[in-house]
Amino acid sequence: MIGSAVELWRYPASSFGGERQATLSVGEDGAFGDRLFGLVEEATGEPARPDREARWHKVPLVRARLSEAGTLEIALPGADWMPAPSTESDAALSAFMGFSVALRPFGPDAAPGFAGPLTEPRYRKAPLHVLTTASLARLKALHPAAVPDPRRFRPSVLVEMDAVEGHFPETEWIGRRIAIGEVELTISEPCRRCAFTIIAQDGFDHDAEILRTLVRNNGHNIGVYCTVDRPGRIETGDRARLL
Structure with a gap:
């Protein structure tokens, strides 16, 4: 022993605060529910890199969790939980970060019914x-x-x-x-x-x-x-x- x-x-969303x-x-x-989503710069599709670029340093301040139904929810500092990914959550994240970002699943099973583009994990x-x-x-x-x-x-x-x-x-x-x-x-x-x-x-x-x-x-x-x-x-x- x-x-x-x-x-x-x-950590349902990569680089976000864990659950x-x-x-x-x-x-x-x-672990079930681990690293299903990633944040990207909307214009380029480049993934968040808090370890390399100071502009991404706010990402770990955003919390992420899975609901009882298995869907993603996020909470910005001082704000309530909101469903994600969505137009509303991307707008809130972009305002918080100071540039346009989007939250995207790593695969179709992470967000059934999601119609937007997927993204790839930046590391295995x-x-x-x-x-x-x-x-x-x-x-x-x-x-x-x-x-x-x-x-x-x-x-x-x-x-x-x-x-x-x-x-x-x-x-x-x-x-x-x-x-x-x-x-x-x-x-x-x-x-x-x-x-x-x-x-x-x-x-x-x-x-x-x-x-x-x-x-x-x-x-x-x-x-x-x-x-x-x-x-x-x-x-x-x-x-x-x-x-």
Whole structure:
């Protein structure tokens, strides 16, 4: 036993704020409802790149969730939830961003009946991303002024475990297998970090030293990507164990 699942997340719209879950349904391709939509510049179709362009830095401030019916809803800061994608949601997002943008599904199954153009994910996502509180504690020890909020790193599963002095422990588990709840995973690769980790979100400020610390001390990495060996459900509080 190494700990327990203390937070579960899915991200219905890429780069938007995530949706915390009590239970995560995991298939071979990852968590149900994860990364179904993407934001693009309307004129060019280019996807949002908060990690590379400052004009996209507001995107993580917009929250995304799936309704009980499985349809997307978004909420701008201080505003109510609205259905998306739609003409109204695109207009609201464009006003918030300061230039014309559009929210588009990655595939036809994400938004049945959607008549507009689709878009492509800008990267091939790993099925599941696991992060430990021990690695967040290590980051804090190396950069005491940091706010190592899990939302900076967008895990699917945050595993609570005791700190391991001098180590980002899951980075050392590459090739091993882990069970969390009903789900069994193979830890396939470290999660190499980009400038998304330094962007301000609700509750914490811009912090470039976050990424510099990871570059200097863990080869750009924090957290791990996993492939799914046995699908199933993970519930908050489920035990995590190395196999």
